[in-house]
Amino acid sequence: MIVFWRMLLVLLLTDFVFQPKNFYIWKARSWVGQMAHLAIFFTLAVLLTRDYLHLVWFNWFGLNLTGIPTILFFSLLHLCMDKLFYSSCISNEYCGIKKDIPVMYKFLWHELFVLMAIFVMSPHIEITQGHNMFPEWWVIALVGLIFVSQAVNMLIATYETKWFQSVTFTDYNYITALQRVVFYGLCLLPGYSWILFIIVWFWLCYYFSKTKVLDISKVNLYLGSALSVVTGLLVRAVIYYL
Structure with a gap:
């Protein structure tokens, strides 16, 4: 599963890290932007x-198909998926295949399809690393980090706001991403002290949101925190027990 996890890391890096603030607009309106995304x-x-x-x-x-042809084929498939789901997202609240489907659902379906494609196109488990499902903990830890900081940001943003707002990161996005990263990091601490730290951190986030020190929505506070902790616990299991 080495190739699968590394390709998943590449997908998350490409879709959520190596896309600056205005890259979505450029990619949606220009073939040059789409080719740049594919090349990355x-x-x-x-x-x-x-x-x-x-x-x-x-x-x-x-x-x-060996590595290079498969990566090239998946890159083109990835581009088609982006075009299918996100082609008209910049100018419409609902975009892509059908305008009556909320953006959040399209975001989830897009990620599900590309995840399935990566799984199908990756080499068999025994070819790369015996029968180990989680051979490289550091890759899985990075996947978890990008998921809780960037992918969850996008998921919640597509639920709370219009698509255009969801892809233009504001201070609010960065603050909530940092809040989730702390939850994720605490889950990876050795021993059992992380349980107390998570309770304290959640109480602080709840207190700051109630007193308006930090303007965090309930969806971001509860759903974001829950997804971060669940992801952290799964990665923790990989690091310490598998």
Whole structure:
């Protein structure tokens, strides 16, 4: 599963980290922006999986694709998924295939489809690392970090605001991302002290939100905190127990 987790890391980096504030607008309105997005994904994928590019990644009815062709095919598929789901998001509250489907659902379906594609196109488990589902804890820890800080930000933003607002990060987005990262980091502490720290941190966040020191919505406070803790516990299990 080394290739799967590294490709998932590349996907998260490309979709949520290497996209500056105005990149979404450029990507939605210009083929140059879309090609730049594809090139970033392809380059990162090749760099992070370079030791496994010679293996057969995808086998379908006798068609055997090694690393480079598979990454190229997935890059094009990724571009098509972006076009299908997000093509008209900049100018409409509802965008992509059908305008009567909320953006949050399209965001979730988009991520589900590309995740399934990565799983199908990655080499078999035994080819890369025996039968270990979680061979590299540091990759999984980075996946969790980007998920709680960036992907959850986008998920909540698509629920709370219009698409255009969700892709233009404000101070509010960064503050809530930091709040979730603290939850995530506390879950990874050794021993059992992390339980007390999480309770204290949640109480502080709740207190600051009630007193308007930090203007955090209830969705961000409760759902964001819950997703961060659950993700942290899953990564903790990988690091300490698997």
